[in-house]
Amino acid sequence: MTSAIDHGISERLALARKLAAAVGGEIEAFHEEARSVVTRKGLQDFVTAADRHGEDLIRSALAEAFPEDGFVGEETGGQPAEQGFWVVDPIDGTTNYIRGLRHWGVSIAFVRAGRIEIGCIYDATTGRVYSAARGKGTFCEDRRIAVSPRQDPNEALAILGCSRRTSFEDYQAVTRKLHDLGVDYRRLGSAAIGLVRVANGVADLYFEAHLNCWDIMAGALIASEAGAIVVMPPLQTMLRQGGPLAAYAPSLSSTFSFVHELVALTK
Structure with a gap:
């Protein structure tokens, strides 16, 4: 049972993990020709149909599940909401994605009361989802992870x-x-x-x-x-x-x- 003081964080985290994996997989499956339909936003700054499609999927799913939450996306913009809002990049590393390099990810965060409460990233190099909730540690799928202890x-x-x-x-x-x-x-x-x-x-x-x-x-x-x-x-x-x-x-x-x-x- 979710604690009353959780304020919906567990439900939001579960959905963010699910969306990161699903949208990452769908973006992976985009046909090569679709990846090459590119709009230039600036010098070495591109957006593809996959970026827009991924953000639309994430935004729609979050709005359906949590209509009171605000949304800020790289491609479609939006405004923070006082009661909490999502910050989304459907493809971080778009240039890599366009060229077939594996180092890109789907990034989904939830912010409330001036603090980042949830972070989820789909890692295209492995197909795994990394996630964290504030105060609860970081996980790769279901395995808890930690930074390196290296000292040299x-x-x-x-x-x-x-x-x-x-x-x-x-x-x-x-x-x-x-x-x-x-x-x-x-x-x-x-x-x-x-x-x-x-x-x-x-x-x-x-x-x-x-x-x-x-x-x-x-x-x-x-x-x-x-x-x-x-x-x-x-x-x-x-x-x-x-x-x-x-x-x-x-x-x-x-x-x-x-x-x-x-x-x-x-x-």
């Missing part, structure tokens, strides 16, 4: 994002800093998947100098509930204009302490 920076792995809204020279400075620390790094092209990799201990740091709210709301909670230290501007700032985000394993706090300054500088 020479064994560490960072995942970076490179936003065209920020200076490329600043991105190069981050890679130089990691190089000097002995930390290897990768760029995947999806913040949602990068945060999942920190949550399940595959990577030790995710950093990007500018992200939109739908890119990271689910992933920020998933990483945090798995034990990561997550650094970003206040939630209202992220909702209004986006901003920087870092998530890292606390066992490497001294190595990655520099990211706090980076987040402060790029707010």
Whole structure:
């Protein structure tokens, strides 16, 4: 039986998990020709029919189950609602999806009273759903996961994002800093998947100098509930204009302490 103080979180989490898996599978099944029907939103910023279809499916299902909830989607917009709202990116990593690279995901988050309460991400590389509810830990399907306990920076792995809204020279400075620390790094092209990799201990740091709210709301909670230290501007700032985000394993706090300054500088 759901506790009265749960306030519908369990039901919302169950639906979000179900939707992430179902919509992820449906987007996977889109025919190659449909993937190639692309609209350019900006430089290296695309939207496909699959993005729109996925968001429509998620929005309709959530509205039917929880008509009082607000909705904010990457493709269709929307407004936060005081009583709670969903933040959705139907395909985080659209460029990867278009080109057949597996690093993309479906991101669904629920926000209430200024806190992220639920985060669910479908990981296209594995077909698994990662999920978290505030205070309840992070799960890959039914298995609880945690960040890496690694302590040696020479064994560490960072995942970076490179936003065209920020200076490329600043991105190069981050890679130089990691190089000097002995930390290897990768760029995947999806913040949602990068945060999942920190949550399940595959990577030790995710950093990007500018992200939109739908890119990271689910992933920020998933990483945090798995034990990561997550650094970003206040939630209202992220909702209004986006901003920087870092998530890292606390066992490497001294190595990655520099990211706090980076987040402060790029707010």
